[in-house]
Amino acid sequence: GHLRVEEFGLFPPSFPGSDGAAGTGCAPGTDLLPDGVWFGWVEERTSTGIEFDLACFWTGDRANEVALEHGETDVPVPNDYYISNDADRVRMVAVPPDVPVSHLDYSETNTSGDPYVALTFAEWGGLTDYLNCDFDSEHEPFCLVWLFINDGGVTEMAEQYVP
Numbered sequence: 182g183h184l185r186v187e188e189f190g191l192f193p194p195s196f197p198g199s200d201g202a203a204g205t206g207c208a209p210g211t212d213l214l215p216d217g218v219w220f221g222w223v224e225e226r227t228s229t230g231i232e233f234d235l236a237c238f239w240t241g242d243r244a245n246e247v248a249l250e251h252g253e254t255d256v257p258v259p260n261d262y263y264i265s266n267d268a269d270r271v272r273m274v275a276v277p278p279d280v281p282v283s284h285l286d287y288s289e290t291n292t293s294g295d296p297y298v299a300l301t302f303a304e305w306g307g308l309t310d311y312l313n314c315d316f317d318s319e320h321e322p323f324c325l326v327w328l329f330i331n332d333g334g335v336t337e338m339a340e341q342y343v344p
Contacts, residue, residue, distance in 0.1 A: 278303035
């Protein structure tokens with residue numbers, strides 16, 4: 182079955198082969214991302230896809246271990262998560278315009294009680310209070326997302342909240 186955002190809480194669990202990172206991990210061993218749930222930064226957004234910098238999202242004891250391996254001294258890690266990015270590769274990932282995006286909206290205009298707002302990829306790309314996924318502004322993008330890849334293509338995206 183397809184992996185979907187709604188099956189997870191704040192972030193996906195660790196899948197087999199991920200070395201303890203959340204989702205499918207961060208070492209696909211290929212240029213094209215295989216099927217799975219992948220975490221990283223969106224560096225740029227175009228009408229047909231994203232420039233995606235794959236990273237690792239660690240939590241719990243594994244986050245502390247990896248932080249120590251990376252020379253961090255603030256351990257246990259703040260807020261029980263640690264992000265590492267040991268590769269410079271940025272992948273161009275095609276995203277169809279109708280792909281659903283779970284967009285975090287902590288603005289006062291969102292009165293739904295749910296921080297996630299459902300958009301399509303064609304609609305996505307606006308500024309929020311916490312995460313900057315607005316690529317047309319003067320702000321430096323800081324846009325953390327999960328890509329859900331099924332049958333070789335992106336079927337869903339979700340922004341990742343970080344305190």
